[in-house]
Amino acid sequence: MKNLVKAVMLGALAATAMSGLAEAKGKTIAVSWKTFQEERWKGDEATIKAVVEAAGDKYISADAQGSAQKQAADIEGLIAQKPDVIMVVAFDSDAILPSIKKISDAGIKSIAYDVQFEDPKALYITFDNVGVGRIMAKEILKAKPEGNYAFIKGDKGDPNATFLFQGQMEVLGAAIKAGKIKNVCETFTDGWKPDNAQKNMEQCLTSTKNKVDAVVSENDGMASGVVAALKAQGLAGKVPVSGQDGDLAAINRVALGTQTVSVWKDTAQLGKTAAEAAIAMAEGTAMDKIAGVAKFNGGKKKVEMNTILLAPTPITVANIGDAIKAGHITKDQACAGTKDVAACK
Amino acid sequence: MPRIKFSEATLSTPSPASQTPALEHESVVTKFFRATEIDARMLGMIAALLLVWAIFDVWSGIISHDDGLLGGAFLTPRNLWTLLVQTSSIAVMSTGMVLLIVMRQIDLSVGSMLSLIAVGTAVLQVYQLAPALGVGHPAIWVLGVAACLALGTLIGAFNGFLVAYAKIPAFIVTLGGLIAYSGIAFLLAKGETVAPMDQTFEVFGGGIQASWLGPFWSWILAAAACCTIAYAVVNGRRQRIRFNFPLRPVWAEAFLIAIGSFAVLGTTWVMNSYPWPQGVMEDYAKTHNLVIPAGVENRDGSAICMAGEQVVHCLNGLMHYTGFSLPALIAIGVCLGMTFIATRTSFGRYVYATGGNPEAAELAGINTKWLTVKVFALMGFLVGVSSIISSARLNAATNALGQTNELYVIAATVIGGTSLAGGVGTIYGAMIGALVMQSIVSGMSLLNLPAASQNMVVGGVLVLAVYLDQQYRRRLK
Numbered sequence: 001m002k003n004l005v006k007a008v009m010l011g012a013l014a015a016t017a018m019s020g021l022a023e024a025k026g027k028t029i030a031v032s033w034k035t036f037q038e039e040r041w042k043g044d045e046a047t048i049k050a051v052v053e054a055a056g057d058k059y060i061s062a063d064a065q066g067s068a069q070k071q072a073a074d075i076e077g078l079i080a081q082k083p084d085v086i087m088v089v090a091f092d093s094d095a096i097l098p099s100i101k102k103i104s105d106a107g108i109k110s111i112a113y114d115v116q117f118e119d120p121k122a123l124y125i126t127f128d129n130v131g132v133g134r135i136m137a138k139e140i141l142k143a144k145p146e147g148n149y150a151f152i153k154g155d156k157g158d159p160n161a162t163f164l165f166q167g168q169m170e171v172l173g174a175a176i177k178a179g180k181i182k183n184v185c186e187t188f189t190d191g192w193k194p195d196n197a198q199k200n201m202e203q204c205l206t207s208t209k210n211k212v213d214a215v216v217s218e219n220d221g222m223a224s225g226v227v228a229a230l231k232a233q234g235l236a237g238k239v240p241v242s243g244q245d246g247d248l249a250a251i252n253r254v255a256l257g258t259q260t261v262s263v264w265k266d267t268a269q270l271g272k273t274a275a276e277a278a279i280a281m282a283e284g285t286a287m288d289k290i291a292g293v294a295k296f297n298g299g300k301k302k303v304e305m306n307t308i309l310l311a312p313t314p315i316t317v318a319n320i321g322d323a324i325k326a327g328h329i330t331k332d333q334a335c336a337g338t339k340d341v342a343a344c345k
Numbered sequence: 346m347p348r349i350k351f352s353e354a355t356l357s358t359p360s361p362a363s364q365t366p367a368l369e370h371e372s373v374v375t376k377f378f379r380a381t382e383i384d385a386r387m388l389g390m391i392a393a394l395l396l397v398w399a400i401f402d403v404w405s406g407i408i409s410h411d412d413g414l415l416g417g418a419f420l421t422p423r424n425l426w427t428l429l430v431q432t433s434s435i436a437v438m439s440t441g442m443v444l445l446i447v448m449r450q451i452d453l454s455v456g457s458m459l460s461l462i463a464v465g466t467a468v469l470q471v472y473q474l475a476p477a478l479g480v481g482h483p484a485i486w487v488l489g490v491a492a493c494l495a496l497g498t499l500i501g502a503f504n505g506f507l508v509a510y511a512k513i514p515a516f517i518v519t520l521g522g523l524i525a526y527s528g529i530a531f532l533l534a535k536g537e538t539v540a541p542m543d544q545t546f547e548v549f550g551g552g553i554q555a556s557w558l559g560p561f562w563s564w565i566l567a568a569a570a571c572c573t574i575a576y577a578v579v580n581g582r583r584q585r586i587r588f589n590f591p592l593r594p595v596w597a598e599a600f601l602i603a604i605g606s607f608a609v610l611g612t613t614w615v616m617n618s619y620p621w622p623q624g625v626m627e628d629y630a631k632t633h634n635l636v637i638p639a640g641v642e643n644r645d646g647s648a649i650c651m652a653g654e655q656v657v658h659c660l661n662g663l664m665h666y667t668g669f670s671l672p673a674l675i676a677i678g679v680c681l682g683m684t685f686i687a688t689r690t691s692f693g694r695y696v697y698a699t700g701g702n703p704e705a706a707e708l709a710g711i712n713t714k715w716l717t718v719k720v721f722a723l724m725g726f727l728v729g730v731s732s733i734i735s736s737a738r739l740n741a742a743t744n745a746l747g748q749t750n751e752l753y754v755i756a757a758t759v760i761g762g763t764s765l766a767g768g769v770g771t772i773y774g775a776m777i778g779a780l781v782m783q784s785i786v787s788g789m790s791l792l793n794l795p796a797a798s799q800n801m802v803v804g805g806v807l808v809l810a811v812y813l814d815q816q817y818r819r820r821l822k
Contacts, residue, residue, distance in 0.1 A: 156797055188796045193745045194538070195735060196796075199431055203790035206424050207405070210622065221538055224741040231740070232552035234624020249540035249741055337480065337541070 027057045027282035029275070030083035032074050034091035034115070035066040040267055041089070044114075047271030048087070048278075055279050068095040075099040079106050084282035087111040087274060093118070093300075109281045113274050118303035123287050124296065125274045127265045128309040129160065133167020133218075135314050136242040139261035140214050141171060143240035146180035147213030150204050152197050152226055154218045156188040164218045164244075184208050189222055198225030205233055215241045220250035220262050227258045246315060246323065251334050255320055255341045262315045266326060270310060277308065317341055380597040386762055386817060390777045397781060401788035408792065412645075419788055422618035426667065429616075430551040430738070432783040433676035434459075434731040435750065439757040439775040440683040441724035444693075446758055447700040448720055449767035450508065450515040454522030455728050455754055458500055459747030460530040462732040466492040467539040467742030470546065486546040494729040500526070501725015505718035523751065530744040540741030550738030551670035554625055560617040563668035567613035574605040613669070620647035621665045627656050630663060638662050672734045676776070679730065684772045696720060701768035756803070757782055760810040781806070 029052045036042055045061065052059040062078055064071035068091050078086055079102060086103050090096040093116055100119045103110045112124040140149075149172070154161030175181040185204035189197045197217065205212060210233055217223040223243035230236040236258045243250050246264030253259035277290050287293060287306045296307035315323050321343035324331050335344035371379070378385055398420055406417030414420035438455050445452050470489045478484055500522075507518045541547075548556040558566070578598050585592050593601075621629070626649050630637050640650025640659040650662030687693040699706040699713050707713050731750075736742040761778030763770030782803055789799045 156795070185793060187790065187793065190796050190800070191745065191748060193748060194739055194741065194743055195746055198739060199787065200790050202427050202431070203787055204793075206421075206427060207409075207418050207791050207793070209411075210624075221743055221745060224538055224540060224743075225739055228550075228552055228738065228740050232625075233622040234626070234628055235622070238624060247538050249538040252540070332476070336475075 027085075027279065028081070028083040029057055029059055029085050029087065029278045029282060030078040030081065031059070031061045031087040031113070032071055032078060032089065033061060033063045034071060034089045036063055044267050044271045047268045048275040051272055051275035052279065057279060057282065064091055066091060068092040071096065072099045075103065079103060079108065082106075083108060085109045085111060085278040087113045087278055088117070088122075089113045090115045090117045109287075111274060111278055111281070112305075114270060116299050116305075118299045118301045118305065120303055120305055122305065123277060123281070123290070123293070124305045124307040125270065125277060126307075126309065127270065127312050130163050130167045130298075131309070132244050132263045132265075132312050133164035134171050135167075135263050135312060136164070136216055136218075136244065136261065137168040137171035139314050139316060140216055140240050140242050141175070143260050144214040146175065148182050148184040148208065148211050150185040150201070150208075150212045150215045151183065151187070152200060152215060152217040152222050153186065153188045154192045154222070155190060158192070161188065161192075161218060168216055184212060192219060192221060194221045194225035196225070197222035198229045201226045201229035202232070205229060205235075210235065212239060215239060217241055217243050219243055220245045220247035220259075223250060223253070223259055223262075227253060231258070244312070246313075246328060248329050248333050251315055251320060251323055251329050252336050254315055254317060255334055255344060256338050257317070257340075260316065263312045264315050264323065264328070265310075265312045266328070268326065268328075273308060273310060320344075380594050381600060382593060382597075383601075384771075386814070387771075387774065387777070389813075389817070390761070390774065390781070394777060394781050394784065397784050397788065401784070401791065405788075405791055418791055422615050424787070424791070425615050426619040426670065426673075428780070428783060428787055429673040429676070430670050431787060432779050433551075433672040434734045434738075435753050435757055435783065436676045436776050436779040437679045437727050437731045437734065438724075438750070438754045439761070439779050440679055440772050441720075441727035442754050442758040443683075443761070443763050443770045443772055443775045444687065444696050444720050445515075445724055446755075446763045446765060447767060447770045448696050448717065449700055449703065450717065450720070451755070452501075452504065452519045452522075452721065452724050453516065453751050453755075454504065454519040454526055455724065456747045456750035456752075457523045457526035457530065458497065458725065458728045459732045459735060459750055460742075460744050461500070461526040461533070462493050462496050462729055463736040463742040463746050464530040464534045464539060464744055465496060466732070467542065467736055468533055470543055471539050471541070475543070481544055483545065485543040486548075489543060489546050490549075490733055493733045494726055497725040497727070497729025497732065498722050499725065501728065502718055502722035504725070505721025508721065509714040509717035527744060527748065534742070534744060536744060538741050538743040542737060542740050542742075546733075547737050547740055549671055549675070549733050550736075550740065551672040551734075552738055552740065554621065554629060556671040557621075557667040558669040558671070558674070560666045560668045563613050563617050566669065566674075567609050570609045571606040574609070575602050578602050578605075616669050616673075617666050619667045621667060623649055623656075623658060626664060629665075635663060672738065675730065675734065679727065680772055680776050687772055692716075692719070697768060753779075753782060756807045760807060762814055778810075781810075 031048060033041055049059045060078065060081055060083060062074035064074050071091050075086065086108055088096060088110060090112065096117045097119060100110055100117060100122060104121050110122040112122050114126050116124055116126065153165055172181055176183060185208065187200045189200060215226050217226050220243035223241050226241050227236050230239055240260040242261050243259055244263035246262050250259055250262040254262055280290050281287065292308045293306050295304055296309065297304040320334055320341060323329050324334055324343060338344055399415060401419040402413045402415040402417035404417065405411065405419050406413060406415060410416055411418040412421060418424060442452065466489050469492055470485055474485045474488060504518055504522060507513050508515045547553050550556065578601055582592060582598060637649060637651050637656060640662045642652045642657040643660045644658055646658045646660040648659055648662035648664035649656050650659040695711045695716055699711060699716060703713060735746055739746060757779035758775045760781055761774030763775060785802055785806060786799050789802065
């Protein structure tokens with residue numbers, strides 16, 4: 001064991017010493033994190049580190065602790081260590097741009113990880129956020145091709161709430177026009193709060209006299225409120241409900257049959273894709289030759305960038321097993337209270 | 346313990362008006378209020394509430410006709426029943442806020458406290474107790490409830506301790522709490538939703554059939570309440586005679602019993618007119634092996650029957666009525682209990698005395714510091730009660746639960762006539778205030794109006810209510 005540690009350390013030292021030289025084998029991938037305050041980023045880091053080290057490359061990082069200024073200093077520090085690629089989770093997508101310029105001036109390649117900054121020289125890797133709305137609508141449409149639909153939207157101040165709704169309308173628009181689907185309730189939910197969603201759903205059920213056939217809720221938290229409101233009317237499990245985030249409680253509801261789908265962005269998948277792209281770039285692969293790269297200009301300033309848009313995974317009764325296998329949720333958590341689903345047997 | 350009497354004006358009985366001899370030329374209205382000792386402000390609030398209800402019923406009726414009293418969807422048993430459940434959590438907390446504000450304190454942290462308690466005890470229930478004892482073990486809900494109440498009291502007392510003994514202003518202590526407690530709630534569950542709650546625990550939320558009292562027990566309870574009202578009036582009269590206090594005319598006493606009983610019976614009748622939702626009735630029939638009779642389909646019927654293989658709505662068939670829901674009963678119980686504490690105990694009188702004049706109260710021998718801790722602890726306890734209702738109702742706990750509730754609680758208290766200057770405020774006022782606010786939010790949501798305009802109207806009503814209240818008080822002087 002000790003020897004192994006020594007070997008790794010020696011290897012690391014060697015890599016550091018030679019990283020500037022062309023003949024060096026091990027590449028160095030650096031990541032500038034915006035924060036570790038939220039649980040998920042630690043998971044992202046573990047994935048990236050594992051992939052990078054498995055390829056025999058070196059991983060270095062810095063944590064900006066939620067400060068744009070510290071992130072600028074962090075990136076200067078990382079540049080000084082001469083890595084091949086710097087991945088950046090930008091705290092502020094505008095304030096980061098001078099630092100990105102410094103990276104490219106130093107001849108280092110950059111990746112915008114999950115948070116977009118608009119620099120045409122960088123590779124942008126994220127989930128297809130408009131697609132989440134489409135997937136929700138598709139799954140609900142599959143379960144209820146026609147009838148009265150209720151739309152529980154997120155906070156009115158969050159542009160995501162509107163993007164999601166746009167995605168939903170792309171899928172449902174035709175059926176609404178044809179009169180197959182009727183939009184009976186459509187409300188924003190203050191602060192994405194589940195208890196507000198519950199009250200809105202209760203009022204929707206009252207005003208329609210329970211004639212609601214499907215509910216498109218924009219996330220899992222609000223779906224919990226929607227399901228509680230439906231349950232009080234004895235409708236839970238009879239009316240399809242959507243959500244997103246892959247909340248553990250939501251996956252359990254999918255198993256129980258009270259929620260139809262939870263659209264899940266598997267951050268491990270995001271980390272793995274980004275790490276692999278970084279390694280490829282470090283080895284000199286041109287950006288547009290990396291698998292999955294396409295042009296994207298949907299940002300604020302409409303800058304065209306090479307982008308990998310990952311498709312989120314809809315978790316339904318059919319694939320709960322995948323979420324369990326991916327280690328996102330334990331079988332006990334997913335299957336609490338039910339054994340009817342294949343993955344729970 | 347020394348019993349001190351402070352300015353009687355701030356205490357509820359006997360009102361000074363009844364002590365002055367009747368004026369010869371007073372109007373019928375004034376005479377009526379003097380004789381019955383009914384608070385004109387309360388009447389004003391109830392009138393405002395009824396006006397709000399009427400507007401929403403007419404408005405929703407214009408959009409689509411429904412079977413409400415005025416042709417809309419608002420004044421239906423179903424909506425009023427839901428309204429009571431939706432109001433209960435805020436109403437419970439606002440009763441505690443009355444005492445705090447009366448004492449010239451404030452608690453801005455109740456919303457965050459609610460999320461902390463809800464998330465903390467949900468983690469205990471779902472991640473600790475359920476795996477250890479087995480899902481559905483009866484000890485889970487008992488421990489869950491006990492933990493909510495204990496944790497609430499503890500956090501409240503901690504707030505109070507910082508205010509009273511560390512001498513940090515309540516605004517700052519609880520502003521810190523507002524920020525800090527929601528942070529702890531986030532960390533406890535790592536930002537995730539904790540669900541589902543224990544099945545018995547869910548009863549406190551009113552969302553399942555087990556938490557509906559049913560018409561029979563609702564009527565029994567109503568009858569008991571009417572008897573209590575009659576007894577309270579008669580007993581009050583006896584006490585007044587004993588201490589030689591001025592009496593209400595007999596007709597006024599009778600009127601009070603009549604109007605009180607009418608309100609109780611009317612509410613009970615409305616609650617008992619809300620039938621079980623069709624889905625619940627159907628599930629109940631299945632699990633209890635009840636035969637669903639054959640019948641004729643009728644979309645407006647509330648009962649269920651079989652039309653061939655299908656379960657349909659029909660006019661007469663299988664049906665049950667809900668009666669009172671547990672959360673509504675808890676809120677009503679808390680209102681009665683807190684009214685008793687505020688007006689009939691030395692603790693309550695000390696609170697009003699301290700709010701009226703803190704220096705005088707302290708000089709008179711009231712331990713105001715310890716009293717402050719107790720009032721904050723009581724507030725915390727009530728937040729615990731609300732957290733039980735909220736998390737049981739949602740059947741889940743998240744750190745978003747309860748956020749910004751402090752604003753609604755304070756607004757309900759203030760709309761209900763509690764003065765931020767201290768010394769003045771009633772429990773029932775806060776309850777009506779909470780009901781007014783929730784009526785506006787629910788009504789606008791029923792009309793499918795956007796959330797932004799709901800906030801706008803609620804904010805406007807808050808300011809308007811305080812303005813009207815001040816005008817009223819000025820005239821009184």
